[in-house]
Amino acid sequence: MPDIRAASAASEASAASAASAATAEAAARPLLEVSGVTKSFGSGRRRLTALDGVDIRLGRGETLGLVGESGCGKSTLARVLLGLERPDAGTVRFDGTDPFALRGKELLAWRRRVQMVFQDPFASLNARMSAAELIGEPWRTHRDVVPTPKAREKRVRELLALVGLRDSDAHRYPGEFSGGQRQRIGIARALALDPDLIVCDEPVSALDLSVQAQVLNVLSELRERLGVAYVFISHDLSVVRYIADRVTVMYLGKVIEHGDTEEVFDRPQHPYTSALMSAAPVLDASRTTADREIQLQGEIPSPFDIPSGCRFRTRCPHAENLCTTEPPPLATRGTTAASGTHTALCHFPLGVAGESAGM
Amino acid sequence: MTRTAAPAPTGTDDPALDVEGLCVDLSTPLGTVRAVDGVSFSVRRGRTLALLGESGCGKSMTALSVVGLLDPAARVTGGAVRVRGSDTLRLSPAERRKLAGPVLSIVFQDALTALNPVQPVGRQIGEAFRIHRGLSRREAREKAIELMTRVGIPEPRERARSYPHQFSGGMRQRLLIAMAVALDPDVLIADEPTTALDVTVQAQIMRLLRDIQNERDMALVLITHDLAVVAQRADDVVIMYAGTVVEKGPVRDVFSAPRHPYTQGLLDSVPEHAVRGRPLPAVPGSPPELSAVPPGCAFQDRCPLVRERCVRERPVLRPAGEGRTTACHFAEELTHA
Amino acid sequence: MFPFLRKRIVSSAIPLVFVVLGVFFLARLTGNPVDLYLPLSATPEQRAEFSADQGFDLSIPAQLWNYLVDAAHLDFGTSLRTGESAGGMVLDAFPVTLQLAGVTMLLAVTGAVLVGSLAAYRPNSLVDRVASLLSMTAASIPDFWFAIMGVLVFGVGLGLLPTSGTLGGPEIWILPVATLLIRPFGVLVQVVRGSMVTALSAPYVKIARSKGAAPRRVIFGHALRNAVTPVLTVAGDLTVGLVNGAVIVETIFGWPGIGKLMIDSILQRDFAVLQAAVLLTAVTIFALNILVDVCHALTDPRVRQAVPA
Amino acid sequence: MSEGITMPGEEHSAGLGSGAEAAATVAGAEAAAPGSGTEAAAPASGAGAAARASETEAAARASRTEAADRASGAGAADPALAPGTEAAPNPRDARTSRWWRMLGRDRAAAVGAVILGLVALVALFGPLVIGDRAQRQDLDASLRPPSLSEGVYGLLGTDVLGRSVLARLVEAAATTLSVAVPAVLCSLAVGSALGLWAGYHGGRRESLAMRVADVILSFPSLLIAVVVLYVFSPSALNIVLILAVTRIPVYLRTARAEAAELRSRLFVDAARTFGTPSRKIIYWHILPIALPTLLTVATLDFCFVMLTESSLSFLGIGIQPPEVSWGLMVAQGRQYLQTAWWITVLPGLAIVLTTVSATVLAAWARIATDPAQRWRLTLPTKRRGASAAVPPELIP
Amino acid sequence: NSAGGDAGSTDGRTLRVVLTQEPPTLEPCEASLTSTGVVVRSNITEPLVERDPVSGDLDPLLATGWKQTTPRTWTFDTRGGVTFQNGEPFTAEDAAFSIERAVNSDLACNVEGYVFGDDDLKVKTSGDNRLTVTTAEPDPILPLRLSFVEIVPRTTDTKAKVRIPIGTGPYAVRDWQPGAAISLNRYDDYWGKAPDFPRARYVWRSDASVRAAMIDKGEAEIAVALDPMEAEKDTTVAYPNNETTALRLDGREAPLDDRRVRRAIDMAVDRDGIIDALLGGLAEPAAQLVPPGVVGHNERIKPTRQDVTGARALVREAKADGVPTGRTITLVARNGMFSGVSETAEALQYQMQRIGLNVKVRMADTATHLQYQLRPLPENVGPIALLMMHGNQAGDTAFTTSQYLLSEGPQSTFGSKDLDRRVAEAGALSGDKRQKAFADLLARQNRTVVQYTHIAHMNGLLGLSRSIRYEPNSATGDELRLSEVGQATAARR
Numbered sequence A: 001m002p003d004i005r006a007a008s009a010a011s012e013a014s015a016a017s018a019a020s021a022a023t024a025e026a027a028a029r030p031l032l033e034v035s036g037v038t039k040s041f042g043s044g045r046r047r048l049t050a051l052d053g054v055d056i057r058l059g060r061g062e063t064l065g066l067v068g069e070s071g072c073g074k075s076t077l078a079r080v081l082l083g084l085e086r087p088d089a090g091t092v093r094f095d096g097t098d099p100f101a102l103r104g105k106e107l108l109a110w111r112r113r114v115q116m117v118f119q120d121p122f123a124s125l126n127a128r129m130s131a132a133e134l135i136g137e138p139w140r141t142h143r144d145v146v147p148t149p150k151a152r153e154k155r156v157r158e159l160l161a162l163v164g165l166r167d168s169d170a171h172r173y174p175g176e177f178s179g180g181q182r183q184r185i186g187i188a189r190a191l192a193l194d195p196d197l198i199v200c201d202e203p204v205s206a207l208d209l210s211v212q213a214q215v216l217n218v219l220s221e222l223r224e225r226l227g228v229a230y231v232f233i234s235h236d237l238s239v240v241r242y243i244a245d246r247v248t249v250m251y252l253g254k255v256i257e258h259g260d261t262e263e264v265f266d267r268p269q270h271p272y273t274s275a276l277m278s279a280a281p282v283l284d285a286s287r288t289t290a291d292r293e294i295q296l297q298g299e300i301p302s303p304f305d306i307p308s309g310c311r312f313r314t315r316c317p318h319a320e321n322l323c324t325t326e327p328p329p330l331a332t333r334g335t336t337a338a339s340g341t342h343t344a345l346c347h348f349p350l351g352v353a354g355e356s357a358g359m
Numbered sequence B: 001m002t003r004t005a006a007p008a009p010t011g012t013d014d015p016a017l018d019v020e021g022l023c024v025d026l027s028t029p030l031g032t033v034r035a036v037d038g039v040s041f042s043v044r045r046g047r048t049l050a051l052l053g054e055s056g057c058g059k060s061m062t063a064l065s066v067v068g069l070l071d072p073a074a075r076v077t078g079g080a081v082r083v084r085g086s087d088t089l090r091l092s093p094a095e096r097r098k099l100a101g102p103v104l105s106i107v108f109q110d111a112l113t114a115l116n117p118v119q120p121v122g123r124q125i126g127e128a129f130r131i132h133r134g135l136s137r138r139e140a141r142e143k144a145i146e147l148m149t150r151v152g153i154p155e156p157r158e159r160a161r162s163y164p165h166q167f168s169g170g171m172r173q174r175l176l177i178a179m180a181v182a183l184d185p186d187v188l189i190a191d192e193p194t195t196a197l198d199v200t201v202q203a204q205i206m207r208l209l210r211d212i213q214n215e216r217d218m219a220l221v222l223i224t225h226d227l228a229v230v231a232q233r234a235d236d237v238v239i240m241y242a243g244t245v246v247e248k249g250p251v252r253d254v255f256s257a258p259r260h261p262y263t264q265g266l267l268d269s270v271p272e273h274a275v276r277g278r279p280l281p282a283v284p285g286s287p288p289e290l291s292a293v294p295p296g297c298a299f300q301d302r303c304p305l306v307r308e309r310c311v312r313e314r315p316v317l318r319p320a321g322e323g324r325t326t327a328c329h330f331a332e333e334l335t336h337a
Numbered sequence C: 001m002f003p004f005l006r007k008r009i010v011s012s013a014i015p016l017v018f019v020v021l022g023v024f025f026l027a028r029l030t031g032n033p034v035d036l037y038l039p040l041s042a043t044p045e046q047r048a049e050f051s052a053d054q055g056f057d058l059s060i061p062a063q064l065w066n067y068l069v070d071a072a073h074l075d076f077g078t079s080l081r082t083g084e085s086a087g088g089m090v091l092d093a094f095p096v097t098l099q100l101a102g103v104t105m106l107l108a109v110t111g112a113v114l115v116g117s118l119a120a121y122r123p124n125s126l127v128d129r130v131a132s133l134l135s136m137t138a139a140s141i142p143d144f145w146f147a148i149m150g151v152l153v154f155g156v157g158l159g160l161l162p163t164s165g166t167l168g169g170p171e172i173w174i175l176p177v178a179t180l181l182i183r184p185f186g187v188l189v190q191v192v193r194g195s196m197v198t199a200l201s202a203p204y205v206k207i208a209r210s211k212g213a214a215p216r217r218v219i220f221g222h223a224l225r226n227a228v229t230p231v232l233t234v235a236g237d238l239t240v241g242l243v244n245g246a247v248i249v250e251t252i253f254g255w256p257g258i259g260k261l262m263i264d265s266i267l268q269r270d271f272a273v274l275q276a277a278v279l280l281t282a283v284t285i286f287a288l289n290i291l292v293d294v295c296h297a298l299t300d301p302r303v304r305q306a307v308p309a
Numbered sequence D: 001m002s003e004g005i006t007m008p009g010e011e012h013s014a015g016l017g018s019g020a021e022a023a024a025t026v027a028g029a030e031a032a033a034p035g036s037g038t039e040a041a042a043p044a045s046g047a048g049a050a051a052r053a054s055e056t057e058a059a060a061r062a063s064r065t066e067a068a069d070r071a072s073g074a075g076a077a078d079p080a081l082a083p084g085t086e087a088a089p090n091p092r093d094a095r096t097s098r099w100w101r102m103l104g105r106d107r108a109a110a111v112g113a114v115i116l117g118l119v120a121l122v123a124l125f126g127p128l129v130i131g132d133r134a135q136r137q138d139l140d141a142s143l144r145p146p147s148l149s150e151g152v153y154g155l156l157g158t159d160v161l162g163r164s165v166l167a168r169l170v171e172a173a174a175t176t177l178s179v180a181v182p183a184v185l186c187s188l189a190v191g192s193a194l195g196l197w198a199g200y201h202g203g204r205r206e207s208l209a210m211r212v213a214d215v216i217l218s219f220p221s222l223l224i225a226v227v228v229l230y231v232f233s234p235s236a237l238n239i240v241l242i243l244a245v246t247r248i249p250v251y252l253r254t255a256r257a258e259a260a261e262l263r264s265r266l267f268v269d270a271a272r273t274f275g276t277p278s279r280k281i282i283y284w285h286i287l288p289i290a291l292p293t294l295l296t297v298a299t300l301d302f303c304f305v306m307l308t309e310s311s312l313s314f315l316g317i318g319i320q321p322p323e324v325s326w327g328l329m330v331a332q333g334r335q336y337l338q339t340a341w342w343i344t345v346l347p348g349l350a351i352v353l354t355t356v357s358a359t360v361l362a363a364w365a366r367i368a369t370d371p372a373q374r375w376r377l378t379l380p381t382k383r384r385g386a387s388a389a390v391p392p393e394l395i396p
Numbered sequence E: 001n002s003a004g005g006d007a008g009s010t011d012g013r014t015l016r017v018v019l020t021q022e023p024p025t026l027e028p029c030e031a032s033l034t035s036t037g038v039v040v041r042s043n044i045t046e047p048l049v050e051r052d053p054v055s056g057d058l059d060p061l062l063a064t065g066w067k068q069t070t071p072r073t074w075t076f077d078t079r080g081g082v083t084f085q086n087g088e089p090f091t092a093e094d095a096a097f098s099i100e101r102a103v104n105s106d107l108a109c110n111v112e113g114y115v116f117g118d119d120d121l122k123v124k125t126s127g128d129n130r131l132t133v134t135t136a137e138p139d140p141i142l143p144l145r146l147s148f149v150e151i152v153p154r155t156t157d158t159k160a161k162v163r164i165p166i167g168t169g170p171y172a173v174r175d176w177q178p179g180a181a182i183s184l185n186r187y188d189d190y191w192g193k194a195p196d197f198p199r200a201r202y203v204w205r206s207d208a209s210v211r212a213a214m215i216d217k218g219e220a221e222i223a224v225a226l227d228p229m230e231a232e233k234d235t236t237v238a239y240p241n242n243e244t245t246a247l248r249l250d251g252r253e254a255p256l257d258d259r260r261v262r263r264a265i266d267m268a269v270d271r272d273g274i275i276d277a278l279l280g281g282l283a284e285p286a287a288q289l290v291p292p293g294v295v296g297h298n299e300r301i302k303p304t305r306q307d308v309t310g311a312r313a314l315v316r317e318a319k320a321d322g323v324p325t326g327r328t329i330t331l332v333a334r335n336g337m338f339s340g341v342s343e344t345a346e347a348l349q350y351q352m353q354r355i356g357l358n359v360k361v362r363m364a365d366t367a368t369h370l371q372y373q374l375r376p377l378p379e380n381v382g383p384i385a386l387l388m389m390h391g392n393q394a395g396d397t398a399f400t401t402s403q404y405l406l407s408e409g410p411q412s413t414f415g416s417k418d419l420d421r422r423v424a425e426a427g428a429l430s431g432d433k434r435q436k437a438f439a440d441l442l443a444r445q446n447r448t449v450v451q452y453t454h455i456a457h458m459n460g461l462l463g464l465s466r467s468i469r470y471e472p473n474s475a476t477g478d479e480l481r482l483s484e485v486g487q488a489t490a491a492r493r
């Protein structure tokens, strides 16, 4: 992507320093550590547990893919990470500090470090603000980041260039951009504060194929050059497989599998993961899925009424009595790649060769 | 035309739906533009035709004009839509209403809003029977329950009294399908029936559609921009770009050997084929605004093969192999690439 | 639905208290009614005696306390003007207003639904534009002017209708109702049109049409019930306006309703009646709001199930 | 239900040909020039190419918009101002002229705007022109019918005190507006502020604000009017205050509903992730979006305020003579309905005309300010489809 | 009750009367309230004596004769053979009871304060037909005062006021539908001449145009208080109603404390213009507070002619002497005082401004207006010119002077010692001397005090359907005698 590289020297410099800092500390402690986060909505009989003891870890410059059925709590987790929602229990540690304990200046400082790219580029940009205003919006609050109007103008141009837009686009309004271009504005806005972590909540699912490719390219380019870490939420498995270093699979508010991307995709341990993989249609007509598709029975249980024991048992092809009574243990399997382990929450994790999706 | 319950005999070569040279004009801020420009395709009973293309290329518009549900801002300015031997575009509204349901039917994408939020779903599903068969409320309800059973809604008798918001997205989509196939239409158009759903649900829906299609021997027009779905589900594919058809043919052939650079680009940008860490080979740019489709080839701005001829001359659909057509001046180059 | 109602009832009762207190104090602000009820030549002693009789010599908090205690026993005092029980007077006057408001709103809503739907079905058609213009004009005609014109034209000029009054056949309703009707009708036509336009462009309407449903079925079977929410809200508020403010119609046509009673008792400083009347209308408005909520819940199953936040 | 479909008289060829399309094509070609010019300078490969291609595309689109605007507006595009030569058109000018053009497209709204403009001019400058004519009495000239022979001031006849009805209409315009406009603005400001705050925060603050609205609504406003106007002085200021207070709930509810809906929008979430304080989110993001609706409500409320003021006059507690408003004129003149219609019909007509104009203009403004609807104004009326809905908050 | 609306159908047997408002009560001791009296007096109940509205003489009614036996005692002979509508015979006991109830009880009857002040009366009966009334002070006009006491049977409640009375009058209440109508039936055992109409029915409309419309439409036979605009119709009759409008100038506040200014205001008013344009020509320019026919009315004082230049000169003169003529005078008027009141106020304001004064109008409601009208007068409100209307129903100037001319009079802002003394003296006189003393008094106020700018002696306007015959008189507004209404057998006038 030569033209992104051709962005101004300033951003190059900041990018370089961020990247080197990230590598230096990466081993020391994870950028993000979420443990036991629980979040529920409503009350009484209408109480809905959206997140139930979720743990995730993310190193600097890493990309974590988050997949799972609709309504399993991915977006809620993202909102917790962004501090938009306060968890009922559990801890969030960002670079060692708990963002929910922060106040005033410190809170603002933390806000600079975590940003979000939203699923819907149409809804997440205020249609009445120009691209420049949108990108500069964070600076209205963080006045010290780019103090002078001149510098802001310059920085907007840099950011536009960084995401592959032109200077002249600065004065256009979102309505005049295509979906892909809008999503780039969203990314540029997320970058305006030089964050360490960007949470992407389904950033490409509203876009069609060719645009999706453009946006994915911008994201991976930035990771390489600026060392940004991503939490990447998607239910398009091929996209996750393409972009993520690790994958976390969620089901009904719980993390049920976690591991390196290749591991999880090639040797899923949890029956749900495996079913998920098999359900995804593949392009290659020779490998039609009809024969090997694991058909899940029944509907996702209501989040108001989560099944006892293993929450997947109602639809699991391998469910046994044990699954009804006992919550499943965390099964860990030795790793193949250099870092991390491959864990699954299951009484009867699938074997290595067994029902692997074998992509 | 009066409805006859018996479906036309299968196996005839008469297409169940034959669209020919369909043109749709759209009034926009910049004047009238042609949103659908000479689209032709036909589909026989029991077969599935996929309409594929980028967002905004006119797929839905084509579908809506076939069923006669266009917005007032749009109107059909040319072409013919033939079902059961008559051109629906030339029928009066009342005659057209007689076709809607028993002959032509459509499933919309957005299951969240496509069901009437204030009516019990049973009533909505049974409505077609009340309109076309004059059944009583109770009979229509029984029919609705049957249909709900068919599409796999558990406890259909109780659920028939529920309202749409009490169903999950996937269930709602199934209800929409039930509604659309209620009267065994000859042709079912499914406009992005799974876009909003996640993979496991999507798989369920596609399976359901396939089963129902086989069972009732319908012609299915499947609109989507998901290549994988097309690859797995369709017999034939029509690829649209900026309101025109750029390539047409059996799915297997088209996907294995695209004869249009746009088809090629689409296939390339699928992440499934990509190597991690390497940039995806995306089709650069975005499609032309409808008000400014350039003279010559509509794809010229984004085409890697663009030549001077493409700017001057609009390529027409030409045969390119058996059962295949393409609209590219340089289709051969792709073939041999 | 019941928790929802319970919550609504509790939270709406609080304003009631404020209204009652507010009226009490506002009424006291208008001054002592003694002069109005004693002959011009009354002596200071007579005035003092009268004040004492009516309890106007007490401090305001003491008066308030007495009032609240009596009100708790459903005793709203006696009217200074007529010497009758204030509660009784108010209850006598109320049905008239309620009937007027009820009939008016019934007609306004039905008419507006018909006209508004027709206009919305073909936006910008001739029908639509005529309906819009007429409804806007109707909504901006001063009502007393319309009433007097009505009396002169239909009552005296054409001799078709009685000029005024409350006793008689259905024809006596025509002019008062028409006068009350014009504004709510004009407003509602526009609201119905607006929300019908939205409803008619909703996807479920497309689905209905794809099933071959005829226009009537589409409008009344599908769109209307979805469009009715804002119409209900507005109609509710318009009814509140009528309950509180049918003064002009009641004045002109001699209908002994609560609006006229209220303004008379304000002008006559007849506090007991005023307080009773305001309390009753406030309760009615409160009930009306609940009714509107219940209607919402009836027409929209989503509201019925909404978890109160 | 197929009004979208027209029956083509003869078979329509699938190719190009319609005039509109040709025009669009020309505009596109024109626009292509600058786009390709810039492209030459930049290197091209990969995603960069993608980005650049869309840039040119966007640029072309922008200039197309202008070109088309010009073409459709004036009917004659100036070739000298072709997009290529035009460095940076002053966006403000362009925007202003676009407003005018959009107004021109809606004949009813244009007429409404002219009427409102006239009323405003008359209200502003009329009193200067007429001097004390509105007050000058001549009991001998009482109740003269409109006539051409009595000079300008006799044009619309005289009232019972022999004052010129024309002069009084002019002076009344000023009073009426000086009551209605501040009343509407006050309630708009207070109600909106409260409603936005309540709607954005939700919870207890929301129910508090809603209860305040309930109290005001269930209070007989006549009582407040009588108390304030009879007990305190019945000045125009007090009428303004009363009207403003009683109308607050309308805006409060509307603003609350809008804010409650907007607070869950993604761009508000986005602003929160930057740490933007709520106050500023309301001001930057919510207010601008809620404003058109609120303004529409305000315009419609304008009508209500004028009518209420008139009803107050009917009950004798409105504007006090010798000040004069349209409402007062209607109310005072009603007893002469049979003998001297012009005293009451003319001010009534003024009220109706003004409010209908305002309503029509408000409907237009809603479309014109909504980027998603605006284009409808460029279509011929018949094909415009549904125009913007009157907001449900149009509560009297 | 068919097409005719509230007032019932046109059956020729029911006399339908449309009033301005519903009577708050029909309690006879409240009959001096116009809205009650117009229904009750001489229709349902009757007094001992009644005053002839035209001649001003007292005529016997339930008393056949009376005389002053001592300076403080009057004896009355009551009429025999009279029965109440409940069938009981009328005796002197009933008369005594009624006087006790109205004047001496704790009911706080309106008539008590209005006619009798604080003084209680001693009432004694001797036999069925003789009644003696003793006053604390000599009272030459006691019979006149007693004409305000309506006679009710002994069975009437003494603790509380009654809403529906029983009397000896020609009509008895049949039915009162609150808010809608009051129906009367002819009392067949009435001692006097039986009225023409067997039934009567009162309804009320506050809007004058609706009342007029009801006559036009044939929904009522009589409509009271029509707008002067209707005067040209042949279905209306004007009658002098004893009301006089005037501006009361508060002589305690500058610039009204200067007599020149007060006189200037008097000269500024265009009485003829106001009467012609605003009052439909239905009034007479006034120069005093009492109209002709009232004892004490002075024939010789003429209404002031409008003289703008003269008035301006006076104001200038006052100003030159340091009177702050620029101070804003508030002209207070009452909504609904008479038809066209707000226009009249505007006209007065304009005319006062033309002579160089600064005037603003304040239209008030009855209660507010009363605060300005009655002592204690409001403080710190600046100079007030109160537009007021005075009705001397009793027919004797004494009722006027005690209220409006005494310097401490309840409705007077100031006065002079000299005038106060003369008022006291005149009150003790009777006959021609009384007339002359009061006439002189009125002229003197115009010369020396100038508290009032008299405007007009008003006329009422009655709507009368062609089917009836009725001659209104000055009492009609307070006492509409249904028995005087006849069927129009021949063409009316």
Ligand SMILES: Nc1ncnc2c1ncn2[C@@H]1O[C@H](COP(=O)(O)OP(=O)(O)OP(=O)(O)O)[C@@H](O)[C@H]1O
Pocket: A041, A042, A048, A049, A050, A068, A069, A070, A071, A072, A073, A074, A075, A076, A077, A235, A303
């Ligand atoms: N504010 C809220 N109030 C109540 N329930 C909520 C709220 N936010 C989310 N939920 C519920 O929590 C559950 C998880 O929602 P969430 O949006 O996190 O799912 P998701 O995995 O992002 O789904 P999708 O793939 O559809 O975006 C859902 O059942 C949702 O209905």
Ligand SMILES: Nc1ncnc2c1ncn2[C@@H]1O[C@H](COP(=O)(O)OP(=O)(O)OP(=O)(O)O)[C@@H](O)[C@H]1O
Pocket: B026, B027, B028, B035, B053, B054, B055, B056, B057, B058, B059, B060, B061, B062, B071, B073, B225, B290
């Ligand atoms: N009602 C409308 N008014 C104006 N333009 C419209 C309208 N409906 C569709 N269009 C435009 O017509 C073109 C074709 O739209 P269409 O809905 O057929 O696209 P599509 O291929 O179905 O896209 P998607 O995949 O996003 O559904 C688009 O450019 C769209 O913007």
Ligand SMILES: [Mg+2]
Pocket: A074, A075, A076, A201
């Ligand atoms: Mg989500």
Ligand SMILES: [Mg+2]
Pocket: B059, B060, B061, B191, B192
């Ligand atoms: Mg579509």
